[in-house]
Amino acid sequence: MKKGINAWSFAPGTSPEEVLRLSHSAGFQGAELVLGETGKLSLESSPQELVSLRGRAEELGIEIHSLATMLQLQYNMVSDNPVVRQKALDATKVQIETAKVLGAETALVVPGYVGVDFIPDAETVRYDRAYDRALEAFSELAPFAEAAGIRIGVENVWNRFLTTPREMRGFLDEVDSHYVGSYFDIGNALGTGFPEQWIEILGHRIVKVHVKDYRTNPGGLSSFVDLLSGDVNFPEVLRALTDVGFNDYCSAEVTPYRWHPEQSVYNASASMDRIFGWNQN
Template identity: 25%
Template sequence: MSLQFGFSMNAFREYSTVGAIDAVADAGYDGIELLFDQPFLYPPEATGEEYDEVRAALDRNDVAISNCNAFMLTAIEDFHHPSFVEVDEDYRQRRIDYTRDSLDAAAELDCDYISIEPGGPVPEEKSYEWGMETFVDALAELAPHAEEVGVDLLVEPEPDLLIETSSQFLDLMDRVDSDAIGCNFDAGHLFCVDEDPAELVETLGPYTEHYHLEDIPADREHEHTQLGDGAMDIDGFLEAVEDSGYDDYVTVELYPYQETAAETAQGAMDYLRDHGWT
């Protein structure tokens, strides 16, 4: 098999940065998704010592960075706020500034991309069109810096946010003018909005640099579920990714399992091994 697998650090918020890297390596993953948020390396406040600590732990465990997650932002408020589509311009700018700092952090760690939220929740008093225009403006502000430091911005469609579906993502791509903007393809998110992730691999492939994977319950509620415990055709999706020629990282993202993070990471790896993917 040509695919490589990572596990996201966002399930390990009860761990130290080094402890999370050690646990993901112990479970047998090739890579780890770094979470650019407290209590881990938080780009606006990160020190040289923290960067060195991350590099040392990665080297010691022979683990690579599968992705840099600049989506969640609990250091300021929560997963989705501040967003790129806040009505308050100053609050919106805090998300933009954090994302610029995250681009620099990824460059410091020699990572080629960061994943970001797809705009955010559209304010009740605003329209989808307003949200898209506002998000495009934010990306236009960030894209020159992304190009300068050589780190791409991967927009991750998510249920209940500005960009939920593949067609909305393609709408976004028609509006942006930078090769530094791409897709973080989250299979479960697209399944939640009644799309077939396997069929979308070809459609979104030209924009996709990284994949997220989790299972989702049969009712398609947005609930990240252990591999094999939901209703997704995980093997069919991974076959489509492999057949596309993609040979980089698929990161398992199971952040709801923070009380059993290490066991959950191991269980997901067991599933991948049992199904012949590693």
């Protein structure tokens, strides 16, 4: 397994170049960058800017292994509004193309939502319609991703959709493409189940992993905590990942500290070394 970190672990406004520099300094092998609608790394970025960013990663000796985005939460892929659905689909195709130019392997994609508690005024979509629309969307995205050589990782997020490991497995099997798998989030799974069970059930379908910790009491967004300070049973998670033969990136996604936010990056690196048994004498 390889050690990575997601750009959301850094203070807001941290440039992609600084994310790469700090990630390398903290001992991470790879970084997962984030695509925005506007800004330094966004739908507006030129090929020259992306090639320059990839070159910076190569200079540092760190891999851009994945590209995440919040755009599928901004534009719901399963919305009742067909215009919104098309925006989500178009943005995801740009995300895949951008990932390719950056030299990434994976694009993290949220499969739309039935409802989202942490987005004010988010629409509510009937579940069966959401499922059918998601299948249609990923059936279109799968060959697009295959042509680009990028694997889509469908993340389990708090979207009231694909909320159990068996349903996520069934959905991925219906899409039936090597280029559409699971981007499994350990901490997100603990809100409704047990991450080690998700891993066992999803098995070979997992393409990348997000490493978070979570306290089940009291629960909610404020219960995401520093690694090793929550209720995730990391020994069982490691056992399950080993049992299913997972050997790819596990990337920390932690909340940056209010003061000296870069320290959370170094702490996450040290905690992951302990969790996965890396760099220990």
